[in-house]
Amino acid sequence: MQLALLSGFVVAGFAPLLHRWFGARTPLVMALLPAFLAAWLMGLWPNVTSGETLLLEWAWVPGLDITLTFLIDGLSWLFAMLITVIGALVLIYSGEYLRGHRDLPSFLVVITAFMMSMLGLVLADNLVTLFVFWELTSLTSYLLIGFNHTDPDSRKAALQGLFVTAGGGLALMAGLVMLAMAGDSWSLYELVQRGEVLRDHALYTPMLICLLIGAFTKSAQFPFHFWLPNAMAAPTPVSAYLHSATMVKAGIYLLARLHPALGGTDGWVITLSLVGALTMVTGAFLAIHHTSIKKLLAYSTVMALGTLTMLLGVGTQKALIAFVAFLVGHSFYKGALFMVAGILDHETGTKDVTAMGGLRQVMPLTAVVAGLAALSLAGLPPLLGFVGKELMLAAVLEAVDWRPLLLALALVAAILTLAAAAIVALRPFFGRRQETPSTPHEPPRAMLAGPAVLAVLSLLFGLMPGLLDSLASVTVAGIALEGGEGGAAEVHLALWHGFNLPLLLTFVSLLLGLLVYRHWDTLRTWLARLDPLMKRGPEAGYDALMAGMVAFAYWQTRMLQNGYIRNYLVMTLLVLVGLVGHALFFRHAPEFDLVLSVYLHEAIVVGLMVAGGVSACVMRSRLAAVAAVGVMGFSIALTFVLFSAPDLAITQLLVETLTVILLVLVLFRLPHFATLSTPGERLRDLVVASLTGGLITLLMLSVLAGERLPRISDYMIANSQPLGHGHNIVNVILVDFRALDTLGEVFVLALAAIGVYAMMRFHASSQWTQPSPRKNDDD
Amino acid sequence: MEPLMAVAIGILFAAAIYMMLRRSIVKLVIGLMLLSNAANLLIFATAGMVRGAPPLVPKGMTAPAGAVADPLPQALVLTAIVIAFGVLSFAVVLVRRAWEIVRADDLDRMKDTDT
Numbered sequence: 054m055q056l057a058l059l060s061g062f063v064v065a066g067f068a069p070l071l072h073r074w075f076g077a078r079t080p081l082v083m084a085l086l087p088a089f090l091a092a093w094l095m096g097l098w099p100n101v102t103s104g105e106t107l108l109l110e111w112a113w114v115p116g117l118d119i120t121l122t123f124l125i126d127g128l129s130w131l132f133a134m135l136i137t138v139i140g141a142l143v144l145i146y147s148g149e150y151l152r153g154h155r156d157l158p159s160f161l162v163v164i165t166a167f168m169m170s171m172l173g174l175v176l177a178d179n180l181v182t183l184f185v186f187w188e189l190t191s192l193t194s195y196l197l198i199g200f201n202h203t204d205p206d207s208r209k210a211a212l213q214g215l216f217v218t219a220g221g222g223l224a225l226m227a228g229l230v231m232l233a234m235a236g237d238s239w240s241l242y243e244l245v246q247r248g249e250v251l252r253d254h255a256l257y258t259p260m261l262i263c264l265l266i267g268a269f270t271k272s273a274q275f276p277f278h279f280w281l282p283n284a285m286a287a288p289t290p291v292s293a294y295l296h297s298a299t300m301v302k303a304g305i306y307l308l309a310r311l312h313p314a315l316g317g318t319d320g321w322v323i324t325l326s327l328v329g330a331l332t333m334v335t336g337a338f339l340a341i342h343h344t345s346i347k348k349l350l351a352y353s354t355v356m357a358l359g360t361l362t363m364l365l366g367v368g369t370q371k372a373l374i375a376f377v378a379f380l381v382g383h384s385f386y387k388g389a390l391f392m393v394a395g396i397l398d399h400e401t402g403t404k405d406v407t408a409m410g411g412l413r414q415v416m417p418l419t420a421v422v423a424g425l426a427a428l429s430l431a432g433l434p435p436l437l438g439f440v441g442k443e444l445m446l447a448a449v450l451e452a453v454d455w456r457p458l459l460l461a462l463a464l465v466a467a468i469l470t471l472a473a474a475a476i477v478a479l480r481p482f483f484g485r486r487q488e489t490p491s492t493p494h495e496p497p498r499a500m501l502a503g504p505a506v507l508a509v510l511s512l513l514f515g516l517m518p519g520l521l522d523s524l525a526s527v528t529v530a531g532i533a534l535e536g537g538e539g540g541a542a543e544v545h546l547a548l549w550h551g552f553n554l555p556l557l558l559t560f561v562s563l564l565l566g567l568l569v570y571r572h573w574d575t576l577r578t579w580l581a582r583l584d585p586l587m588k589r590g591p592e593a594g595y596d597a598l599m600a601g602m603v604a605f606a607y608w609q610t611r612m613l614q615n616g617y618i619r620n621y622l623v624m625t626l627l628v629l630v631g632l633v634g635h636a637l638f639f640r641h642a643p644e645f646d647l648v649l650s651v652y653l654h655e656a657i658v659v660g661l662m663v664a665g666g667v668s669a670c671v672m673r674s675r676l677a678a679v680a681a682v683g684v685m686g687f688s689i690a691l692t693f694v695l696f697s698a699p700d701l702a703i704t705q706l707l708v709e710t711l712t713v714i715l716l717v718l719v720l721f722r723l724p725h726f727a728t729l730s731t732p733g734e735r736l737r738d739l740v741v742a743s744l745t746g747g748l749i750t751l752l753m754l755s756v757l758a759g760e761r762l763p764r765i766s767d768y769m770i771a772n773s774q775p776l777g778h779g780h781n782i783v784n785v786i787l788v789d790f791r792a793l794d795t796l797g798e799v800f801v802l803a804l805a806a807i808g809v810y811a812m813m814r815f816h817a818s819s820q821w822t823q824p825s826p827r828k829n830d831d832d
Numbered sequence: 833m834e835p836l837m838a839v840a841i842g843i844l845f846a847a848a849i850y851m852m853l854r855r856s857i858v859k860l861v862i863g864l865m866l867l868s869n870a871a872n873l874l875i876f877a878t879a880g881m882v883r884g885a886p887p888l889v890p891k892g893m894t895a896p897a898g899a900v901a902d903p904l905p906q907a908l909v910l911t912a913i914v915i916a917f918g919v920l921s922f923a924v925v926l927v928r929r930a931w932e933i934v935r936a937d938d939l940d941r942m943k944d945t946d947t
Contacts (some may be wrong), residue, residue, distance in 0.1 A: 341908075689869055754838050769903060801915055812926060
């Protein structure tokens, strides 16, 4: 299986080649991959439904205890099945949707890579593996949202999605590391059996917060929900697949997976219930606010994700059963609806539902498919969505905490969702026929196949929900709190539960929902007045954060990279003084050996040297400054003479002479000294210079007082004559022991000479024909 | 002797850095000269200063008779002196050239001058 998954990435890479071979049929060929994986998963059905947990182990980085272990139980089987089946349908669909598109091959590469990443995510047992696949889904999602890369809005939405999910990914990583530390294992399988330890651990709260941020950003929970509708800039197959059926459910998957390990505490129950319920209502409310069919569906996805989170928060057995049913139902109908939305967009040339009408006459099959899926969305019998919603309402009726609030929110969400479903299914297909940018007709079969299969599945499982019983039982057993109520209880899903409260609520929501639909247009104009308020939502926070970050970067660049050499110098020097000074005084107490044995003539030479150096700084005339530097240079030469360095003395004398000549030659073509800085600046520079000078003195003193390691020059002294056949050891080092260094030096000098020559040759008069000196960048 | 040198070198470094922080380009060149000299002295003096014992092998012998000054820092400094000269001459000509073209002595004004 691991091989199959990795080979999937390889197949993804070969998509352009396949495209060359198979042309427009490539998506069909590529759909064989998920179809094959789905068949393989189907083969595991007996094992999974008997409650077995399969662990397929494969060492990946053994040294770091990272394995590519796959964990297949009810939950991951369910997710993997959804990913592969819907994946295959979406691939077939996208072949038509993007027929002839220039970037179809690259689209296939990314979407196949995404499929494999998603599969890896839900099957991973090792936390590190899980995280790697998690991030891979964020990255591939980024590429898919930004598929229309020439459109700035598309790019912006892609970046927003990436920032939000990858930002949450960072929190998730911290959470996973804490989880592994607290549970002393990197394996999810082992961790979920250590719930007692984890819940009592000191790291529980920070761990929970980090993991929840990761899951909430990925699954677009309030207040991170804004990226999902923006992600609708992606091509419709992507929206259908990533942003409704699979990727956004990764966070839900993680929460479900960790429920037995971390769930059941007050923090878990309250946070998940409330965030989930809030997301549910926000999503449902914003859904009917939009007329773009994709945005509308996107917000209704937000609503569904909120519902799933809320159910996990409630966490009772009923809630978990509802979770499974709702999850499957939602994946089917939302995938189908998105694909229908794509068909409508494709055929009519508009995404605005208010611009469509009466399409039922020209697209009867599409209308039927849309109707079935929308019935499921609305939660009406006899579809799977009804089963899921009934169970959800029943679970909320039995919630332990916050029951009235959750129930009210659930009811509001149900009403609004019903209205949204009606808008999607009735508005484009019924009513008066409207002129659309292009003339619609029934889409090609490959395009209709995907939504049709999903809609029929919704109907089939709705009529016979018993088909899901065994899977739901093991899944619920897998994610239920251990020792909690009814871990292994048999689950019986049914369409008809008799006349009870949930049915009554469904009836109420049907009536009110239709009412909302009827007055949708007036409602929308009324809602439009809330627009200024909407602009202050979480997305404004995101925008402000981004703008702030850019402003901060500007400010920081201006501060640090301002182009003034002395500011760089001052900063570098202060850091140097700070760090070295700190190390010198605090890391080890400095010892200074201040024994001084100086002859008078030596002191005079050193005094001359210092006087030359200092007066070079204070002289107002250029010539005097050069003379002062000369005095210093010759004093240094004398120092070399006095302290056993004849070669240095000779070199210094020569160079000093040359320097003075050079300066005198060039100097009078140079500007006069000018006093340009203010006294304050001079004082600042003086302080920085003195600090650095003082540090050098102290550093040298502490080096002198310190212990010396054996000198490497002993070898050179001993071997200068025998090996190098020279009596001047310094010369032997230069031309023999370290000859390569000297060669480098020769090169440097040659380069400098060429540079000098070149600059002397170009005359100032030719400045307009010669390239002007490189301009310093202002920013 | 070394403590005295340490103080002298510290002063030379301070002088060099002060000059390098000036806005006048000619002063920058002078700072560069001071800096290279100070750095050479630092290497030389830190290795220990020995009077009257140059690292030479007397004629007819294979090694110096007694202790001699450390030849390695001397070799390094010798290289550094020559390189510093190369850098200095390049810098001086560059400054002259810049002055000819830009006619600005102020590093800050050079920053936004296009010509």
